[in-house]
Amino acid sequence: MFARQFRVKSNTAIKGSDRRKLKADVSAAFPSLTADELCELIPNKEELNVVKIYAHKGDAVTLYVLHKNPLFFELEKRLYPTVYVLWRHPALLPTFRTWPPVLEKLIGGADLMLPGVVAPSGGLPNVKRGDCCSVTLVNNRAPVAVGNAASSSEEMLSAGMKGRGVCVLHAYMDHLWAFGDKSGPPSFPDAEGEGQEANGEDYEVDDTQEEAERCEEEEEEQLSSEKVKDQPCCGSEALSLAVQEEQRADEEEEADQEDQKMPQETMDALLLQCFLHALKRKVKKSELPLLTSTFLRNHMFSCCPSGKQLDIKKSSYKKLSKFLQAMQKQHNLIRVKELTKGVESIVEVDWNNKELRYFKVVEETNGDAAAAAQDGGEAEPPYHPPEITTLYSVSARLEPLFLDANKRKGTILQPAEVRHIVTEYVKKNELVDENNKNYVTVDPTLCDCLLEKSEYQEVQSLKWDDLFGRALGKMAECYEVVFPGHAPVRKKGHMEPIDVSVASRGSNKKVTLIKNLDAYGLDPAAVGAALQRRVQASSVLQPVPGSKDKVVVQIQGNQIHQVGRLLTDYYQIPRKYIQGLDKAPKSGKKSQWIKMMGSSEMSFRSQRRSSLNQHSP
Template identity: 35%
Template sequence: MFIKSFKVKSNSPLKGSERKKLYAEIAAAFPTLTDEQIQNLLPRRDSISSLKIMTHSGEIGKLFCASEVPMFFQLDSGIYPTIFTLWHHPDLLYNFTTHDGVIQKLASGANLMLPGVVLDGPSSLHAYGKLNKGTPVSINTVDNKAPVAVGVAAHSSYDMYMAAGRGKCVDILHTLGDSLCQLGKPPLRPHLGAAFIEHRGQEDEVQKEAGNTLEHGIEELDIRGEIDTKAVVDRLMQDTVETSEKEEEPKGDIVGVAEINPIEEMDKLLEYCFLKACKTTIKKGDLPMLSSNFSKNHLLAVCPAHQSIDIKKSSYKKLSVFLASMKAKGVINTSTMKGVETILSVKIDHPLLQELVITEQPATVEPVISNVPVVAECYRVTADVLPLLAVFGYEKGDILTRMEVRKCFTDYVKKESLQDGKMLTLNPQLAGILRTKENQVTLGWEDALNKFIGRMTHTHQVTVAGTRLVRSGKLEPIDITIATRSGNKKVTLVNNLETFGIKLQEFSKECQGIGASATITDVPGKKTPSVLVQGNQVLYVYKLLTEKYQINKKYLRGLEFAPKQRK
């Protein structure tokens, strides 16, 4: 469900009453959680936000995040914990266990199949639990019981057993590495110990299990009235013996999963991405290049979708060791000075580069997200306009652009047949929203639209590096002023940068490029900290904001304080 990116329709903090309602819903869905445990997951002192989302398949849902980490998600079928919640309470849902190598298949969009399930002992009637179809479940691995996926049971436990190890086990909703995991700053997966100690399959244990299986199986099937008792005994005894004999054989459709060496797989991925970067993204003019910049801007950027490079999980452990290996093979030439490694050149005609076959489409390489802030004026749905916008699926508090408001208004007018050229005939509902005079029955189209937008709350939206910040009220511009310090020295103060998503520390370093010192300081009368630059640097700051950060000139104030040019 979250393999592909989802659209955030609204993002708002929860009020006190909304928090209590959410706590009650979680307590009802997961009775084993105490009130104290729920408040530890969603602390009262932290900001709890509710995100209304639309998945790539068009399904509407909600996310509940604590300190920007998603803890629960809600769909029409109910409320579910994320893997981050399950890392605190790994036994909150029934767990299916699989091999570590299956994680990558789940992250690629596959569901968990019965051949990939590792059972705690021989197969029996209740080896798959006592679940109904659609029951929320989680998936962990043999070596670590910290869950890696959340889903629903594709069949009942009885049907899974009767399927004899074939078919689907879990429909995956959310898994490690999907777009939900990339929201905010998620923690790393903890190691909570092995899922269970596997049975050795000794003969006396097999016989004991066979006896238990017969008792439960006869009772279950007698209740269903499907077959006679003798047939049940013969079949269940045969299934139990065959399962114990074949316990060490490869399971079902996932062949060789247990034999996959994760270190070798990471080495192959690392070398593939390195060669791909050398062949496709590095240009001759980019060299020489720091190895750290190569790793960040090239090596990680060309990694295939749904895969991730972790050098610590490879046999090399460090980037410098891997680059030394590539240098020994003659692919690159490097040098190290004062502990800083630099890639000097790449041998384009090397056999490894000539023979490289790129398996992905170019579109799978994601472009580098721009840090340039994008400013847009938006409008929040109020109670006045809700009767009209509710028809189009919007709720009170949702954020819309002017274009989206215009489209909804136009569709409503066409549906009600209210337009007559450039004039609108007001029906009772529209007249009530626009609050026109009692005897007024027509209104100009643009005037009606502006009056409709006037009934909404004016907001502004700033998007930086994929992160959207929505604030109510008019957008205050960046304020550039000149002040005098001791000794009649001039300084330049730049305020309100954070509103546009510009980091003060980063901006102050940029200002030091002209040889002037720059610091972050609090200015009396200003609500936010300012960047202080020595000297009158208005022109430099103005040029930096308009060219590098691409801030529109209408959002800058203070150019008149620039030094006058001498004639």
């Protein structure tokens, strides 16, 4: 799983409640650990980080890191120890032994095959299919790999020790190991392994490799071929390769650290630039107090230069609140206060601050272009909304009315064509009222086609607009969609709008759901990413129940207002094709502030009046 480089999504310090939960989960997963050993692995006062990563195959993995060393990784809600933990507690998991040359295969991403397993005198460890287990080398009990048992011990023996033994997830010298301090395994003498060598009777390299090559998957063979030569490796060759790999990993880590410093420093500078630009050109005194989230979303993002993307998580501050605190304490530019519990606002700006006064705004910065870059991204092709035309199909009831125009049942017409055909029918049959030309006399054909049974004896004439409206209303509705560069597509029914709604999840948390984006040629993943950058909230794609290829975009919080702005302003979708924008939350923060200030003013005045009444003669 970690044979290739993974991508780090986030790196945050663990909360106290999450630390306690992690302790409970580790204790439940590995009951052999004592209370002291558990406290040593997960100390109460030392900083422990939670790192969320994506493996090269797209698997979401959570790492728990202490002193820069990953201790555990969580995959599909199951905890696994890393080699750094197993070197401190080698007996934590059931263990399978193998020969040193096989380690190179494991590093490359291959699984441990049963012909390469060295069975101890006491027999194989008692495991079931899927149990977490470790892999050690002959003559050293220090584990070098972690994985799941591919089958139970009984199944391994009944299969004649052929096939897959351990599905390896993590191994010494892979990228997860390189994420730590890159220390080597300690030396734990193995009494049973003494005297055994790789070229002895108990192990044949050629047989093991041939069996492994027959059972390994194509991808594992490709991964292993990058690190292992075709011919068998003896112990000294394996050690040489290990040293070379460790040196190469050290060089890559140093290069990665240098690369990580530059984007962080660059993002800090961009953050400060957008902050000063927003204060100097965007924020007005009348807007104060201003919610910090509104300041970021409406002012700072719009000040981002074209071609760049503002992402606080990639800066050294990680959070907006920490950045604003730094601007308050170090630069004395603003004053931030919590007006309501849990909600911070900028209540004061020092407009005379030298740093703000001497800041020069780069004139080539284009707010609209920056917003577009934030929302859509430069790499994406420009989106053009489809042209949607409402059409009407001739129904069986209206067929007599369209016979003169040679339009049969099922013929699709535009509204203008329908009006023209009906007008020609009226003129041909001289049905225009002579006394009032705004009315049309109803003949038997119009009566059968347009009137209800209850109106047969009552309605003698119709207005032109009523005539056209009834004709369109009795026809089957269709629509035509034309995407730029594609042939027109006609479908029955009406065009379903983009549905934007708010739902509640666990603990009454609000999420915004966006459906039917694909009908308008929009990529749900691109829309979700654009919203995630705009509102700084996580978004996910969920499949629509009962549909194979349709998905729903889900984003945290009530973001209907931002969704509406993105769809109408950036993607140019007509508002009539978006459903649910009227449910956007009303901006009540300012009115609440005014009401609070008004109540305090009234209280002060009442106290003042009572004081004057007491001192009056």
